[in-house]
Amino acid sequence: MPLEGDESGQIVSLTDLCKEFPDGTRALSGVSLHIRPGEAVAVMGPSGCGKSTLLNLVAGVDRPTSGSVVVHDEDLSQLNETGLALFRRRRIGMVFQFFNLLEDLPALDNVALAGQLAGVPTAQARQRARERLTELGVGDRADAYPATLSGGERQRVAVARALMNEPALLLADEPTGALDSASGAQVADLLLALNQRGQTLLLVTHDQMLAERVATRVVELADGAIIGERVLEQTA
Amino acid sequence: MTATWRAIRATVRRRRVQTFVIGLVVLVSAATATVALTLISAASRPFDRSFDAQHGAHLVLVLDATKAPAVQPPVDRSAGVQAVAGPFPRAVLNLPADSSDAVGLGALTVVGRADPGGPVDRLDLWAGRWATAPGEIVLNAAPSDAESGPGRLGARIEVPGRSALTIVGRAYSVSQTADAWVPPDQIVALGPTTAQVLYRFADADTPAAVAAHASAVTDGLPQGALLGSQSWLTVRQAVAAGPGAYIPFLTTFGLLGLAVAILIIGNVVSGAVVSGFRHIGVLKALGFTPRQVVLVYISIALLPAMVATVLGTGLGYLVARSVLSDAFSGSGFGGNVGVAWWVPVVVLVAVPAVVVVAALVPAARAYRLSAAEAISAGSARRAGRCLGVQRWLSGTRLPRAVSLGLGQPFARPARTALTLAAVVLGVATVVFAGGLAATVSRYAEVSDVNNAAPIAMRPGNPAFGQVAPELDAAQTEALLRALPGVAHLSVSTVVPVTIAGQTRTMSGGFLRGDTDAGLAGMIVEGRWLRGEDEIVVPTAVLNERGFGVGEDVALQFGGRIRKVSIVGATLSSGVGSADFFAGWQTLDALAPGYQLPSSDLFYQIEQTPGTDVADLVRRVNAATPGLYAWDNRGTNSFSSSVLSLSITLSVLLGLVAALGVLNTVLLTVRERRRDLGILKSIGMRPSQVVTMTVVSMAALGIFGGILGTPLGVLAHRLIVPLTARAAQIDTPGFLLNVWDVPVVLLLPLAGLVIATIGALLPARSAARLPIGQVLRSE
Structure with a gap:
């Protein structure tokens, strides 16, 4: 798992970040956050506090109104759409609350797709995808279509896809939000294991239990601003 | 304002792009349908329409002036006679071609008439005035001959042994009763030896009917008085040969235009309703009755469609007038082959009716669904069809954007079939038009x-x-x-x-x-x-x-x-x-x-x-x-007319087919917003999104091209000989074999061009989809 950060030793540097939507809604105001390689940071807060917006800005799927986002030494404000796509392809993996798998493709091809888009030959991408699925405990479901998978299985497939290109940073937006408690616990264990193997995590969640289980640091967000931060000790 | 009307307005406003596409497709389709129906209508009876407008003579009798009575025969309605004109004194002048302004006239049949009107053979006096004084003459010429025909106004015709005649007008007789007309006083000076009597009958559609009438009206004539007669059917056969060549050609274009228009309207409108299922569910949940919901969804298609139909009919009217003028003026029918009154009426009624029918089919499903089912049908992330094909494609060595694009048409087979049909017809039209233009060019090269x-x-x-x-x-x-x-x-x-x-x-x-x-x-x-x-x-x-x-x-x-x-x-x-x-x-x-x-x-x-x-x-x-x-x-005016017609109709139908593709891509992009967001979130570049979207239609375009090309070639091989026969032209092989093998192999590219043009715009918009917004809202 990649652990290297930038020159300052940080993998994510958010400085004075503001985001205002066209309808005038201010989602983030003056947020600064720095994440070191190997950290698992959970961003928590009530609905509408700006958690997902923060995650989208780090992922380069949205642009800040002001402030800077530097991930793995890349200033996202300097990248055009193609540059951002290449950035997402190489540097990050994303896991969503509702899995966001392509319904037309079986699990294997959903995972392999991330590799194929990055230019990995089809056979090699499928081989690597199969390995990822096996590592995450869903190797036997490789040929199943998302509609036939359980919620927990879908999220594992989504995690496998996010890890396909060995990203420096794994972003997870409410990864257990759509799962029952048993499946949620399994996904939490999975994220914890990944972090313990060196994977840097940025997690957005409502779930206190998940944060405490997985995160090494919790950032509290309210009304678009950081109101608190605490370091946790992980329990293996 | 009722709740239903509010819902209609809100929905139309919310779906501006969809409303615009429906409007554009219906506008072009209505214009195409107007042109198509006008062509079919005009092509079917150009001579007859002109003939009826002039109260043309079904029978012209040429009588010996010395033997036939000089009084007008009675109108014997019991014998089927509707109207009679004449007898008009008639003289044939032999003009030395080099000695008069009317070069090329040679033998000139001149008839003495007091005016251009009357119960039969009402002349179209389209230039100058009627001849009223001695020494004045009006020449028979079609309005299309204004520039090139004989006898400019004011010119003098030297008649050997008699006074010169001054051309004061140009008139057109569809019945071809004379080459020129002079006042009754003047014809006496020209020494008429014969007289003509013009008849219109209640029933003169067949040679037998005309012959029977001719026999009846000449029955009482003195021995030797009848010198000859001319049936309108003979004139029609000779004069209508040129325009007759257009009939199968125009009819084919017209039918193709109607078929493409109906297909595209059905595709666009049903797609609009299907994509609104979730909204339908919400309306039902709010308390809208199933009838109100259906009314809303038919209205959001019908409102822009009605506005577009009116505009499109007007546009089609203008195009049709221009096309008809080009097509028929050369034969003198330009002024009388206007757009038939029923064409805009049919288009104004039928196009909105097609829209309503196209909307009713999916709306009926929305009518039956419960609120929860409708919301579910509109929101569910459904897997597409033919998953095996997509899986096979994902395993190929093709770039992933390409293989994903190739798989998309299989996910929605019904929509793909409708779009494919539009592309096939579009390509067939382009191929047919191209072949026809080549044939006509070759014909013009060698025939004239x-x-x-x-x-x-x-x-x-x-x-x-x-x-x-x-x-x-x-x-x-x-x-x-x-x-x-x-x-x-x-x-x-x-x-x-x-x-x-x-x-x-x-x-x-x-x-x-x-x-x-x-x-x-x-x-x-x-x-x-x-x-x-x-x-x-x-x-x-x-x-x-x-x-x-x-x-x-x-x-x-x-x-x-x-x-x-x-x-x-x-x-x-x-x-x-x-x-x-x-x-x-x-x-x-x-x-x-x-x-x-x-x-x-x-x-x-x-x-x-x-x-x-x-x-x-x-x-x-x-x-x-x-x-x-x-x-x-x-x-060559014939080839020029056919070429301009081919280009006009090909452009119209190609545009409609491309709009069909554009609509399909818009619907697909709308449905696949989430998928596009996912793909972009895992690193698909904007150029790859464009590639994927264009490839999805390009494949359809090439396939449509492969199907449409032989269809167009076949239409050409069938229609051109029919066209030629109508114009009494033989079609030797070199007129039909207008395509070389490399050209035939390249023709399917017409489908690719149509599909790519239709797909490019929505593909670029898909590439710009904001991922965060899409994934948040879906």
Whole structure:
């Protein structure tokens, strides 16, 4: 798992970040956050506090109104759409609350797709995808279509896809939000294991239990601003 | 304002792009349908419409003025007579062609009439005024001949042995009852020997009916009073041959246009309703009744459709008028072949009806669904169909954006089928139009003796205010042949001769010089001229006169008769051209010492390779006074009309097909917003999104091209011979085999072009989809 950060030793540097939507809604105001390689940071807060917006800005799927986002030494404000796509392809993996798998493709091809888009030959991408699925405990479901998978299985497939290109940073937006408690616990264990193997995590969640289980640091967000931060000790 | 109306307005506002697409598709479709229906309507009876408008004469009797009674026959309605006009005194003037302003008139049939109106044969006096005073004459000419026809207003016609006549007007008789008209006083001065009586009957649709009426109305005439008669059916057959050529062609285009329009409207409207299922569920949950919901969803399609239908019908009306004017003015029907009143009515009713039917099918499903089911149907992330195909594609070595794009059409087979049908018809239309244009161009190249070479020339005629040539014919030929850049030179003239045993005069086209260079390509049977006493005859004339290649006929000119052999058949060269062609030596043998006016000679020049035609025309005009040369390329009005029609309709139908593709891509992008967001979130570049989206339609386009190309070729092979037969033209192989193998292989690219044009715009918009917003809202 990649652990290297930038020159300052940080993998994510958010400085004075503001985001205002066209309808005038201010989602983030003056947020600064720095994440070191190997950290698992959970961003928590009530609905509408700006958690997902923060995650989208780090992922380069949205642009800040002001402030800077530097991930793995890349200033996202300097990248055009193609540059951002290449950035997402190489540097990050994303896991969503509702899995966001392509319904037309079986699990294997959903995972392999991330590799194929990055230019990995089809056979090699499928081989690597199969390995990822096996590592995450869903190797036997490789040929199943998302509609036939359980919620927990879908999220594992989504995690496998996010890890396909060995990203420096794994972003997870409410990864257990759509799962029952048993499946949620399994996904939490999975994220914890990944972090313990060196994977840097940025997690957005409502779930206190998940944060405490997985995160090494919790950032509290309210009304678009950081109101608190605490370091946790992980329990293996 | 009712809740339903509020919902309709809100939905239309929320779906601006969809509303715009529906409006655009319906507008172009309504325009296409208007043009198509107008063409079908006009093409079916162009002569009849014009004939009815003029109260044309079903029967023209030519009577001996000395034997027939000088009073108008009674209108015997019990015998089926609707109206009678005449008797009008009639005289035939033999005009030396070189001695009057009416060059080329030759024998002129003049009728004395007090006015252009009356119960039968109401003339279209389209230029100048009616002849009311002695010495005035009105010529029969179609309005399309305003520029090129004989007899400019104010010109004088010298009549041997009588006073000159001044042309004061130009009128058109569809019934072709005379070449010119003079006032009743004037006709007396011209020494009429015959009189004409014009009849209209209640029933004159068949030769038998006309013959029966003719028998009835001539029954009481004195012995020998009836000199001849002319049925309107004969005139119709001869005059309508040109426009008749358009009928199958226009009908085919019209039907293609209607089919494409209906397909696209169905695709667009049903797609709009299907994509609104979730909203339908929400409306039901709010308390809207199923009927109100259906009303909302039909209205959001119908409102823009109605506005677009009105605009499209207006646009189609303008296009149709222009197309019809091009198509029929050459035959004199331009003014009477307008857009039929029922065409806009049908389009204004039928197009919205098609929209309602297309919307009703999916709306009926929405009617039946419960609120929860509708929301679920509109929100569910459903897997597409044919998953095996997509899986197979994902395993290929193709770039992933390409393989994903290739798989998309399989996910929505019904929509794909409708789009494919539109592309197939679009391609078939383009291929058909292209083939037709090529055929017509080839036909124009080889068939018209007056268009056989790029440069044409006539010696000047002082009667037209032109300078008389200083050189005689031999000197002119020698001068032209000596000009640099002249490769071939031919000279032709048309002389009226008769064939022994037949009464009607034939126009003999006599040729000398390098006639093999351009004209020999006209031969469809037998061979081209090789020597004296040989003629070649257009197939239409052969059929009409009952001659065959290999037969001998006797040409008669003045008192001389010359036996000639028909050695070949040529393509018919249309109205106004020669009835046969022969070498100049045949003319010398038939009419030794015959002095042709120099202005009756027609020269044609083919330039050497690399010679600029315009430059050569300038040099010919400057070579000696009295020579009038012009660039003769592309002056065939028939081919020009067909080409302009082909281009207009191909562009319209291609546009409609491309709009169909655009709509499909818009719907697909809308449905796949989430998928696009996912793909972009895992690193798909904007250019890959464009590639994927365009490929999804390009594949469809190529497939549509592969299906549509043979369909278009087949239509060409079936329709062109039908078209040609209607115009009494033979279609030898070289007119039909217009495609080379490489061209046929490239034709499916037409589908690719249509699909790519339709897909590019929404593909670019898909590439710009904001991922965060999409994934948040989905």
